[in-house]
Amino acid sequence: MAMAPDRQVFEAAAGWYVQFQAEPPTPAQQQAWQRWVDSNPAHLAAWNQMEQMQRHLGAMPRDLARRALTPGQNRRQMLKLLLIVAGTGYVGWNAQKYTTLGNVWADYSTKVGQRRKIELADGTQLHLNTQTAVDVLFDDQQRLIRLRSGEILVSTGKLGAQRPFIVETRDGRIQALGTRFSLQQFSGSTRVGVLEDRVNVQPTSASTGSRILQAGEGIDLRSDRLGAIHPYRSSQAAWINGQLIVLDTPLGEVLGELARYRSGVIHCDAGAAKLRVSGTFRLDATDAVLANLQASLPISVRYFTRYWVSVGHAG
Structure with missing residues (x-):
C-alpha cells in the first residue's frame, strides 16, 4: 500500500489549490503545476485529496474563498485550514463514523x-x-x-x-x-x-x-x-436518470452541479456565472455539455489540463 503524502507535499498541493481558486492559471503556471503533479505519485495523490475535500465539503464557502485569494494573513489561514483537514482526514460530524476515510x-x-x-x-x-x-x-x-x-x-x-x-x-x-x-x-x-x-x-x-x-x-x-x-x-431528482434539468438558472450554478460529476475544478468568471441557462444536460458527458454551452452562450471554455477547466465570458 502506498504511503500517504507527507506534510510538505500536502502544503505544496494546498498552495496550488488556493492559488488556482483565484483565477485560471497562466500557461506557465499550468505547465509548472503539470510538471509537479507528474514528477511524483505522491504529488498526484495529494492533489486528488484536495479535489476530494472540495467535493466532500460542497466547495469552499465563497466568502472564505474570496479572502483566501488575497495576499497576506487570510490566504495563509486558509492554507493552514486545508492542511489541517488534509492531514487529519476530518471533515466534520463524528470522527470515527463520518470521515472521508x-x-x-x-x-x-x-x-x-x-x-x-x-x-x-x-x-x-x-x-x-x-x-x-x-x-x-x-x-x-x-x-x-x-x-x-x-x-x-x-x-x-x-x-x-x-x-x-x-x-x-x-x-x-x-x-x-x-x-x-x-x-x-x-x-x-x-x-x-x-x-x-x-x-x-x-x-x-x-x-x-x-x-x-x-x-x-x-x-x-x-x-x-x-x-x-x-x-x-420532480426535475430536481432527474439525476437518477442521468440528467440535469434547469430552467432560467445562472450558469455558475449549472457549472457547480456539473462539477460534482467530474474530477478536477471548473472555474467560472463572474461575468459568465450570471448568464441564464435552460435545458436538459447529460451528467455522464460533461465535456459534451460544456461544448454545447459554449456553442449556445457567449462564453469560452478552456482546458488547461483534464483536471482544470476555465469558463469565461466572451462578450
Missing part, C-alpha cells in the same frame, strides 16, 4: 460521476448519486439508513412497514411516512425534498421541534434549526 467502510458507495441503484430487503429502492456513501441498518425495531455523504433518493418498500423507516444525517433524522424523497448532505446542512406522500424532519437538537413535509415541498435541515419550506420539483 470512514466512507471506505460504508455499506454502499459511489465514486465521482458514478450513480447506483440498490434494492433493499424490504423492497426499498435506494438511488445513490455521485460520490455518496451510506450505511443500511435494519433490525426488529427500525429500518435505518445513515447518509455519510452525498445524495440519495429513497422509495420506501412495503415489507416490514410496521417498523419505522428513518434516514439519519449529521443534521438530524428524517422519518418516511410511506413516501419517496431525496436528501443531499452539505457541509453544514441537509437538503430534504419530498416527491410523494410525507416525511417528518427532526433536527439533531432535542430542543428544536419537528416538521412534516408534504409532496412538492423541500427544506434545509441544520442540526439546531429548520429552514423555511420551499418548493421541490
